[in-house]
Amino acid sequence: GAVVSQHPSRVICKSGTSVKIECRSLDFQATTMFWYRQFPKQSLMLMATSNEGSKATYEQGVEKDKFLINHASLTLSTLTVTSAHPEDSSFYICSGRGELDTQYFGPGTRLTVL
């Protein structure tokens, strides 16, 4: 099956710093990628939809200036959490859209902001 990787898998940073998370589709081209966040014992909440070569579409309530998304190629999308705060600590998961509208998910990135 299609594989999506995320890097890093775990990151700890100080409050006020910025963190970049990479999402790569390894064996397929993903014109559309999605970014989700997940709080403990909760389901995934879609943050934004990223289309290659165009601006991301953010869900209501998600600050586009805080969560910067870049989808520069068909295999790479990045999420940058700017000026991170403790409340941004969460599990961030990306997915790439493949054949038959199936979404293939990355392994996730655990962000802890001190």
Added chain:
Amino acid sequence: KQEVTQIPAALSVPEGENLVLNCSFTDSAIYNLQWFRQDPGKGLTSLLLIQSSQREQTSGRLNASLDKSSGRSTLYIAASQPGDSATYLCAVSSGANSKLTFGKGITLSVRP
């Protein structure tokens, strides 16, 4: 607005039991429905995808059914094993290239 519900939130069964996980959705105009598995601290693994025109899909010991008109799907797991312990999420898509709406998941524990 589409809402997806999975009840109960947690389930514990002895090894070898056949079991059914339920998923319901409020808007029957779906494009497809997917079942995912999530292990603790990990991403999601797609188990089965059912297109809106289909009634069921099977993969190994897993069988997923879809009743679009009643807004329900079930995931049947045959002969459960401790390795099946995980959280199972269902998600629906309302159209091609549209986003997925997830349920909160059912955390399954299979006791040896």
